[in-house]
Amino acid sequence: MKNRREFLKKLGGTAAGLAIGTAAQAEEFEFDQRTLVPKIKSAANDKIQIGLIGSGIIGHYDTDTALKVEGVELVAVCDLYDGRLQRAREKWGNQIFTTRDYRELLARPDIDAVLICTPDHWHQKIAIDAMKAGKHVYCEKPMVQKIEEGKALVDAQKSTGKVFQVGSQRASSVAVLEAKRILEAGTIGELTYVEAFCDRSESRGAWQYSIPTDASPENIDFDTFLGHAPKIPFNAERFFRWRNFKDYGTGAAGDLIVHLLTGIHTMTGSIGPNRIFSLAELNYWKDGRDAYDLINAVMDYPERETHPSFQVMTRVNLADGDGKGGFGIKMIGTDGVIDIGWNEFTVRTLKRHTAPGYGGYDSFDSFSAKQKEEFKKWYNAKYGDSETGYTINKETRFDPPQGYDDRLDHMIVFFNAIRGKGQILEDAAFGFRAAAPSIACNLSAEKRTPIYWNPEKMILEG
Numbered sequence: 001m002k003n004r005r006e007f008l009k010k011l012g013g014t015a016a017g018l019a020i021g022t023a024a025q026a027e028e029f030e031f032d033q034r035t036l037v038p039k040i041k042s043a044a045n046d047k048i049q050i051g052l053i054g055s056g057i058i059g060h061y062d063t064d065t066a067l068k069v070e071g072v073e074l075v076a077v078c079d080l081y082d083g084r085l086q087r088a089r090e091k092w093g094n095q096i097f098t099t100r101d102y103r104e105l106l107a108r109p110d111i112d113a114v115l116i117c118t119p120d121h122w123h124q125k126i127a128i129d130a131m132k133a134g135k136h137v138y139c140e141k142p143m144v145q146k147i148e149e150g151k152a153l154v155d156a157q158k159s160t161g162k163v164f165q166v167g168s169q170r171a172s173s174v175a176v177l178e179a180k181r182i183l184e185a186g187t188i189g190e191l192t193y194v195e196a197f198c199d200r201s202e203s204r205g206a207w208q209y210s211i212p213t214d215a216s217p218e219n220i221d222f223d224t225f226l227g228h229a230p231k232i233p234f235n236a237e238r239f240f241r242w243r244n245f246k247d248y249g250t251g252a253a254g255d256l257i258v259h260l261l262t263g264i265h266t267m268t269g270s271i272g273p274n275r276i277f278s279l280a281e282l283n284y285w286k287d288g289r290d291a292y293d294l295i296n297a298v299m300d301y302p303e304r305e306t307h308p309s310f311q312v313m314t315r316v317n318l319a320d321g322d323g324k325g326g327f328g329i330k331m332i333g334t335d336g337v338i339d340i341g342w343n344e345f346t347v348r349t350l351k352r353h354t355a356p357g358y359g360g361y362d363s364f365d366s367f368s369a370k371q372k373e374e375f376k377k378w379y380n381a382k383y384g385d386s387e388t389g390y391t392i393n394k395e396t397r398f399d400p401p402q403g404y405d406d407r408l409d410h411m412i413v414f415f416n417a418i419r420g421k422g423q424i425l426e427d428a429a430f431g432f433r434a435a436a437p438s439i440a441c442n443l444s445a446e447k448r449t450p451i452y453w454n455p456e457k458m459i460l461e462g
Helices: 002-011 015-020 057-066 082-092 102-106 120-132 147-160 174-184 222-226 236-240 251-268 369-383 406-418 428-447
Strands: 048-053 072-078 097-099 113-116 136-140 164-167 191-199 275-281 294-301 310-317 326-333 336-340 345-352 390-392 396-398 451-454 459-461
Touching (some): 048 057, 057 113, 057 406, 072 102, 082 097, 097 102, 102 120, 113 406, 120 147, 136 406, 164 428, 174 345, 174 396, 174 406, 191 251, 251 294, 428 451
Parallel strands (some): 048 072, 048 113, 072 097, 136 164, 191 310
Antiparallel strands (some): 191 326, 275 294, 275 451, 294 310, 336 345, 451 459
16 A cells, blocks of 8 residues: 555645644544535526436435436336326326336437336346437446346446436435545545444334335236246235345345445445455344345455555344434544444544553563563653553534435436536446445355455456
8 A cells, every 4th residue: 555655645745634634633624514516507408308217215206306406307207006107297297208118218309317216126127228228327226136237237338328327325425525535635544444334223214115005916017017037926015115025126235235335435436345245134024025134244345556455344234123223334544433424424533652651451560570670761761751542632523514415416416417517426337336245245145155256347256
C-alpha cells in the first residue's frame, strides 16, 4: 500500500485534508452537508418518458421517486396481477398504458427508460431485452439472481451503450459519499476491517407481505411469473412473497447484504472480495419458505491501488430478538471508526501516545527488584513524563438535511446520465460486483465451503 500511504500523506496538506482533519490534527470535522440537485432544467424536448415493469412494493417507491425528478413522466405500467394494473390507473391516471406483457411495453416508441422492479429471477432477461429495445434501464438490486447471469448483462450494457443503473441507492447516499471523503483523507488511519449488518424483528421485515383476497389464476399470470423456475400449480404466497423462495429471489443475502456491499464498495473504491465464507440458517420464520432468515459472512478484500487489504464481517438477521433491528456499516481503521447508519454517521478517532508505559498487565512485575530500578532509569531517560496509552477525541456526528431521500438522489443521477449530464457509478459492472459476492454467501452456506470469486474477471474460481 505504498501508493495509498503516499497519497494520504500528500492529502494531509491539502485544503480537503485540512477541512476534514485527521486523528492527529483535529477533534472535530467540517462536514459537507450538500445534497445532490438536478444539474439541468428540463425543456419541452427534454422530457423523459418511463415505463414501470413490476408494480409491487418497490415499484411504487421507485416510480413515485422518479416522478419527483423534473421532466420525468410515467406512460406505461406492466404487472402480472390485474389488481396492480387497476391500482396503477387509479394512482397515476387512466391515461397510462397497462399490460401483463413487458414486451408490449418495450415495443412502445414513446418510452425512453424503464424501471425493472420484478422478482430477482426476471431481472437479467428483462434488462437485456430492454437495452436491446433501445431503453435505458434502472434495475432493482440485486442485478441478477444467479452469478452466471451477470456477464451477459454487463456485455449487453457495453454493446448497446444504454444508461444502466442498479437500484441500490447507497451508491448515491450523501452519508456514504461524505464518509468516503473522510475515509480517503486518512481521518481514521488505514482501513483494517468492516462490520456491516441489517437486522429486522417484525413480520413484514421478514417479507410476510399482504396477499389480496382475490388472488387467483384468473387475475394473475402465474405461468409467466414462474419464468425459468420449476413449473408448479398456482400459489398466491409464492407470487406475493417471492423473496421467501430460492426459485425466484436471492434471500437475505441478495436483498440486503447487497445494500451493505454497495455502500462499502462506494466508500472504498473496491471492486470486491476474492473469498467469501458464510453460515446461514432458517431459524424462526418456518412458514413454508426455504430462504434463510439468518446469514453471517466473512469476506476477504485483497490490497488494491485504492485501498489496503481488509476484511468484511456482515450479518442479516430477520428474527432479531433484540427488537431494535437496524442497518449499519462500521469502517474500522487504525486510528478511528466511521459508524454509518442509513443516512447518518459518527466519526470517532484516537491518538496513540509514544510512551508505552509499564506495570499493570505487563512483564515489568516479573522483573527482579534490581532490574525494576534499572528499567525505571532507562524508561525515564527515554520517555520522561510523556503521556502513555491513547486519547479518544471528541465524537462528531453527521446528519442529513431534514427530509433527505437518498433514493431521490439516485434517481437524479440516473436521469441526468440519460440527459448526458453526469455518469453512473452503479452501472452493470459495479452492480454485478456487489451482487455476486452477496449471492456467493448463499452458495457458501449451501456448500459449507469458501467461495472464490475473481472480481477483475467477474467469474467464480475453483
